[in-house]
Amino acid sequence: MKWTTALVKFRYRLIGGTDGSTGSRPDGSWETSELLASNHTGKSDDFITSDDQGKEDESEETGMRKYAKLILPHVGLVFLTCAYTLIGASVFYSFENPNEHATKRQQLNLIYLRQEQFVSSMMELAAANETNREVWSEIAQMHMHNMSDHLFVAFEKYFLTSNEVKKNTTVEVWSFSTAIFFAVTVVTTIGYGNPVPITKAGRLACILFSLFGIPLTLVTIADLGKFLSEHLIWLYGNYLKIKHYLCRRVEHRKEKHEHVCEQCQNRGISPHMLPVEEQKIPAVLVLSILMLYTALGGVLMSHLEPWSFFTSFYWSFITMTTVGFGDLMPRRDEYMYLILSYIILGLAITTMCIDLVGVQYIRKIHYFGRKIQDARSALAVVGGKVVLVSELYANLMQKRARNGDRDAFIIENLYVSKHIIPFIPSDIKWIRYIDQNDQGSMSTSSSSLELHSCRFCHSRFSISHHA
Known part of the structure; x- marks a missing residue:
């Protein structure tokens, strides 16, 4: 639209006018069309400019809407999973936290009751002037066995610690951050087993939470892994392009010429429209990324927890592979959210590795199986x-x-024998085709014909070279 206004102004320059003004002919006469165009040039220019600006704004808005439609489902899936995890953690916290304080206090009271019973028995023996060693040993052994059994149950089932027993105080295990950590380990199928719900309501909530949370989380992690794999393929493709460009600059290689027949050229097919093969990421690169991320987790956990680097690396690898033995467990609540972020991203990277490497080998296995099946008909x-x-x-x-x-x-x-492959002589370009006329197949001293096969339609055509 704007170029029409420019043409009108250029026409006025030719007849003697300037930008924004009208001119007359050398004889002083005016044309009606020129006067009308001169009077409406400014208005139409402003109108066209605003119209084009509106179209550009509309196209930008349409592009933003398309981009939002593409990205919103993925972002919404992540937020839905996070919200579901927070709701589950709140439910676990409301069920298990009050029960934890009550059961721990009950276990501490029983431990101190056993201690008082032991002391009372010893005092009774002393008051009775009992000097028989066997009697003292039998009573002491009985009380010690009862005490050790009760302590073992309290430590194993109710997560009491020695400091709690010594100080007769309870330390909160089911904090809200611990509840979030437990919810994440459930939906990601890691399952450390420490802590675990004890109440019936908490266990029922865990069943229902896992029933819907595990599929939702696995889909979310798979979506994040696909996102990472696509970007890794894009980065690797750009790396190959840069590498190829630098090699061509250094070696001064020219691009190989592709022969295209005249019919394909008329259709708009160019030699650059070649099939692009899918970029295959090397398995060594993918596994190196996974191991480097695991080593990063080892360095991180060795600073956050009182673990060595090897112990931290072991915990990181067990967690990334969703094995989760439960022998090692992060205990510092102030860094729990950082550890959770590391776990979620690590699971996405593990999924990316499976998507990039596993699919390639599965395709090779299927290809090998099909070839074995085809061997039956050999x-x-x-x-x-x-x-x-x-x-x-x-x-x-x-x-x-x-x-x-x-x-x-x-x-x-x-x-x-393998598949029957027809013998094609090396001098096939000198063989005359049935659709060639005498003039096209003649070779003189001034010109020669060279036969080629089209890159796209595979039809034969000749190119004459004049001497």
Whole structure:
């Protein structure tokens, strides 16, 4: 639209006018069309400019809407998973936290009751002037066994610690951050097993929470892994392009010429429209990324927890592979959210590795299996006769079974042929085709014909080279 206004102004310059003003002819006469165009030039220019600006704004708004439609489902999936995890953590906290304080206090009271009973028994023996060593040993052993059994149950089931027993105080295990950590380990199927819900309501909530949370979280992690894999493929593709560009600059290589027939050229097909092969990320690169991230977790956890680097690396690897033995557990609540972020991103990276490497090997296995299945229909020549390989193998097995314990037998003149490939002579370009006329096939001293095959339609065409 703007170029029409520019043409009108240029026309006025030719007849003697300037920008924004009108001019007259050399004889002083005016044309009606020129006067009308001159009077409305400014208005139409402003109108066209505002119209084009509106179209540009509309196109930008449409592009933003399309981008929002693409990104909102993924962002919404992440927020939905986070909200579901927070709701589950709140439910676990409301069920388990009050019960934890009550059960811990009850266990501490029982421990101190056992201690008082032991002391009372010893005092009774002393008051009775009992000097028999066996009696003292029997009573002390009985009380010690009862005490040790009760302490073991309190430590194993109710997560009491020695400091709590010594100071007769309770330390909160089911804090809200611990509840979030437990919810994440449930939906990611890591399952450390420490802590665990004890109440019936908490266990029922865990069943329902896992029933819907595990599929939702696995889909979210798979979506994040796909996002990372696509960006890694994009980065690796750019790396290959830069590497190829630098190699061509150094070696001064020219791009290989692709022959295209005239019909394909008329259709708009160019030699640059070649099929692009899918970028295959090397397995070593993907595994290196996973191991580097695991090592990063080892460094991180060795600073956050009182663990060595090897212990931290071991915990990181067990967590990234969702094994989760539960022998090692982060205890510092102030760094719990940082650890959770590391775990979620690590699971996405693990999914990315499976997506990039595992799929390639699965395709190779399927390809190998199909080739083995195709081998059943392969042919073999034995003694001048063509037989199927499957039939030949069956006959060999039958003959071997009849021969019993013989170590081996020899079959002469046995070879398996692959697919029949027609022999194409190297001088095929000199062979005349049936659709060639005499003029096109003649070769003179001044010109020669060179036959080529089209890159796209594979049709034969000739190119004449003049001497």
